[in-house]
Amino acid sequence: MNRKLNRYAGYVFLLPWFVGFFLLTLIPMIISLYYSFTNFNLLSEPKFVGLKNYIQIFTSDQHFINALTVTIKYVFISVPLQLLGSLILAFILNKGLPGLSLLRAAFYIPSLLGGSVAISILWRQIFGLEGILNKALSAIGFVDLAQISWMSNPDTAVWTLIILRVWQFGSPMIIFLAAIKQIPDSVIEASAIDGASRFKQIIKIMIPLMSPILLFNFVMQIISAFKVFTEAYIISGGKGGIMDSLLFYTLYIYNEGFGNMRMGYASALSWIFVLIVGIFTSLAFKLSSRYIHYN
Amino acid sequence: MGKKRKLTAVILVLCMILSGVLISCGNSGKNQQQTDNADANQTKAQTSEETIASGEKTKLRVAWWGNSERDQLMYAINDLFMAEHPNVEIVTESPGWDDYWVNQATAFASGSAADVVQFQSNQFGEYASKGVLEPLDQYVESGIIDLDNWNMDLVNTGIYNDSLYFITCGVTAQSLFVNEDLLTEAGMELWDFEEDITWSEFEDYLNELQSKLPQDTYAGFDFYANNDLVWVWIRQNSEDGYEWVDGDGNFAPSAETLTSWFDISQRLREERTFASVEWTTEWNTKAWQEGALVSRKVVFFFENANKYKIYQNNSQDNIELRKVPLSDEGKAGDLIISSAWGISETSENKELAAEYINFFLNNEEAQKIYNMEIGVPGSLTIQEALAKTADPSDIIAMDYMNMVAESAPRFIPKAPGVWAVQDSIKSAAENVAYGNITPQQAAESIIQTANDLIAENAE
Numbered sequence: 001m002n003r004k005l006n007r008y009a010g011y012v013f014l015l016p017w018f019v020g021f022f023l024l025t026l027i028p029m030i031i032s033l034y035y036s037f038t039n040f041n042l043l044s045e046p047k048f049v050g051l052k053n054y055i056q057i058f059t060s061d062q063h064f065i066n067a068l069t070v071t072i073k074y075v076f077i078s079v080p081l082q083l084l085g086s087l088i089l090a091f092i093l094n095k096g097l098p099g100l101s102l103l104r105a106a107f108y109i110p111s112l113l114g115g116s117v118a119i120s121i122l123w124r125q126i127f128g129l130e131g132i133l134n135k136a137l138s139a140i141g142f143v144d145l146a147q148i149s150w151m152s153n154p155d156t157a158v159w160t161l162i163i164l165r166v167w168q169f170g171s172p173m174i175i176f177l178a179a180i181k182q183i184p185d186s187v188i189e190a191s192a193i194d195g196a197s198r199f200k201q202i203i204k205i206m207i208p209l210m211s212p213i214l215l216f217n218f219v220m221q222i223i224s225a226f227k228v229f230t231e232a233y234i235i236s237g238g239k240g241g242i243m244d245s246l247l248f249y250t251l252y253i254y255n256e257g258f259g260n261m262r263m264g265y266a267s268a269l270s271w272i273f274v275l276i277v278g279i280f281t282s283l284a285f286k287l288s289s290r291y292i293h294y295n
Numbered sequence: 296m297g298k299k300r301k302l303t304a305v306i307l308v309l310c311m312i313l314s315g316v317l318i319s320c321g322n323s324g325k326n327q328q329q330t331d332n333a334d335a336n337q338t339k340a341q342t343s344e345e346t347i348a349s350g351e352k353t354k355l356r357v358a359w360w361g362n363s364e365r366d367q368l369m370y371a372i373n374d375l376f377m378a379e380h381p382n383v384e385i386v387t388e389s390p391g392w393d394d395y396w397v398n399q400a401t402a403f404a405s406g407s408a409a410d411v412v413q414f415q416s417n418q419f420g421e422y423a424s425k426g427v428l429e430p431l432d433q434y435v436e437s438g439i440i441d442l443d444n445w446n447m448d449l450v451n452t453g454i455y456n457d458s459l460y461f462i463t464c465g466v467t468a469q470s471l472f473v474n475e476d477l478l479t480e481a482g483m484e485l486w487d488f489e490e491d492i493t494w495s496e497f498e499d500y501l502n503e504l505q506s507k508l509p510q511d512t513y514a515g516f517d518f519y520a521n522n523d524l525v526w527v528w529i530r531q532n533s534e535d536g537y538e539w540v541d542g543d544g545n546f547a548p549s550a551e552t553l554t555s556w557f558d559i560s561q562r563l564r565e566e567r568t569f570a571s572v573e574w575t576t577e578w579n580t581k582a583w584q585e586g587a588l589v590s591r592k593v594v595f596f597f598e599n600a601n602k603y604k605i606y607q608n609n610s611q612d613n614i615e616l617r618k619v620p621l622s623d624e625g626k627a628g629d630l631i632i633s634s635a636w637g638i639s640e641t642s643e644n645k646e647l648a649a650e651y652i653n654f655f656l657n658n659e660e661a662q663k664i665y666n667m668e669i670g671v672p673g674s675l676t677i678q679e680a681l682a683k684t685a686d687p688s689d690i691i692a693m694d695y696m697n698m699v700a701e702s703a704p705r706f707i708p709k710a711p712g713v714w715a716v717q718d719s720i721k722s723a724a725e726n727v728a729y730g731n732i733t734p735q736q737a738a739e740s741i742i743q744t745a746n747d748l749i750a751e752n753a754e
Contacts, residue, residue, distance in 0.1 A: 042403065044425050153573050255718075261421065
């Protein structure tokens with residue numbers, strides 16, 4: 001009786017996750033895959049159109065190109081910058097500085113606030129034409145720069161969101177801090193005895209030993225960055241900004257599906273997005289065999 | 296782990312799963328009911344009557360696009376209705392404009408739309424063509440909705456494919472707001488209220504004004520992103536009756552018409568009579584009360600006439616109202632923008648919904664509360680009643696709408712798919728402004744996009 005119960009207990013405990021996964025993830029994904037081959041507009045029955053949506057996306061949709069460009073630029077600039085900043089801070093905070101716990105809490109606060117609606121509105125007040133940044137630039141004599149509307153200028157708009165993301169370095173910083181604490185003191189001491197400088201210790205010993213955590217943070221932040229929506233929606237007014245400068249891919253899917261009621265088309269966009277994120281994630285894991293050290 | 300503990304854990308997990316399954320079964324049962332035919336609706340109506348007889352309250356869901364001030368007006372009107380119908384409880388849904396249409400699209404798609412839903416004439420064709428709305432003709436014929444002494448031109452804006460789907464709760468149209476104090480300071484005079492001006496004359500006037508204005512102040516607010524004005528331009532340059540789609544079902548506006556729309560904005564930006572695109576984008580994100588007109592950044596500003604009172608009340612200066620310029624051939628293209636009530640096809644309280652619409656639109660006390668919030672009412676009786684006590688700004692807006700309604704071409708609802716084109720028009724205008732494409736290229740890409748959207752909706 002005990003053995004039977006043991007055998008089935010595991011499946012029973014997994015059941016809630018399975019039920020949730022099937023009902024809330026897998027089945028909706030299969031339905032959206034079907035919709036991607038239809039002209040579903042939310043109000044009428046979907047009609048099968050074959051590959052028409054996909055062909056249109058790849059052959060005549062400039063917004064698709066723009067959205068992909070903006071999103072990839074955002075992801076592959078903001079994430080490395082964010083991780084670099086959080087790594088450097090983690091090393092600094094690892095030292096025995098006075099008021100360390102207060103500093104850690106203070107640096108974590110931006111991650112708590114996140115890219116919320118309130119912060120996005122605040123960012124508009126900072127980087128807008130009459131925002132705090134321009135007032136400061138004007139005060140110190142950079143009058144020409146102070147005429148730029150950082151959020152409405154197509155060349156600078158995405159950078160305001162990159163800065164917003166980099167500002168939220170607290171979450172990866174805490175994870176890096178934990179990873180640093182895991183490194184055995186004996187290894188560091190041995191390297192010190194061998195004459196390694198602090199910089200060499202970090203580059204040659206600590207970072208390689210932390211590489212699995214680096215990979216984890218990199219993959220998680222990449223996926224999170226690809227999904228960015230709230231900040232782009234609020235800051236661009238929901239339309240993707242001037243000349244699609246803030247038309248993030250998720251925002252484009254939202255506008256096509258719910259704004260223009262082209263749910264079939266939006267589903268096709270979503271599946272292409274899944275493939276793209278999957279490719280990048282797979283690449284990251286593929287490269288990990290060369291750069292990640294697990295022992 | 297003890298046998299008892301394992302058993303307890305397993306039972307708890309099974310309870311969790313069971314409750315989840317029961318909840319989803321409940322929802323799918325409700326969805327299935329909503330797709331039943333008229334017999335089932337008849338059953339539901341009988342159930343509603345039994346509910347009333349038993350003393351329980353009937354819930355009536357009403358949805359509109361709201362803001363803090365408008366919501367208060369609606370709550371007051373709903374309280375009045377509930378006072379006359381003590382067995383009815385009104386449940387309200389009032390997201391802001393930007394989220395409203397997303398909410399409605401998903402609500403109608405899931406069969407959970409409110410009983411009474413507010414629409415704007417841009418979306419009439421989208422929803423009426425999909426069979427998700429109840430035709431209102433029967434309620435007018437039976438007298439539940441009373442349209443005696445209504446402006447029938449305004450009633451007819453709610454007709455789609457010969458059936459009445461929408462009853463207007465207020466009409467407006469594009470107009471020109473003018474900061475007359477700023478104009479006077481610049482040493483220029485404004486033409487009379489009823490006088491017409493062509494686009495060429497208007498362009499010359501703006502350029503002359505710009506030469507007399509201080510730095511950082513512009514003669515006009517760039518209208519490349521004005522989704523209402525572009526349709527007026529199109530109607531001025533189109534054959535009457537074929538503004539949206541031509542006889543073959545293709546997007547009607549010609550490349551020449553669209554090119555000229557981009558050209559005028561471009562010329563005025565090059566003259567620095569309009570600000571840069573970034574400046575305009577920045578000011579477009581601000582609320583009305585902090586906008587460019589109220590902040591004395593521009594003199595002329597195209598806006599819907601129903602907002603005149605808000606701008607005037609928030610401005611230190613005198614704001615005047617003038618007509619949109621005519622085409623150079625003297626043709627008006629004013630497009631009546633109607634906000635209207637409709638009843639969702641899945642409503643379980645259609646007759647009650649019709650009673651609510653009738654009350655809202657014809658009850659004098661309710662209309663005094665609403666006070667032309669969303670435009671001039673369609674009922675001439677109500678117009679006369681409001682004129683006695685209305686805000687002077689509202690009287691001006693009412694006079695303006697009556698003037699425009701006389702000269703405007705016949706209202707035609709936009710065909711499904713046409714509404715979605717305006718985002719492409721704005722996007723193309725931005726690319727023209729930055730020199731990425733020529734106005735001609737922009738026009739051609741819009742026509743292609745529009746025809747694709749129209750074809751998609753026709754499938």
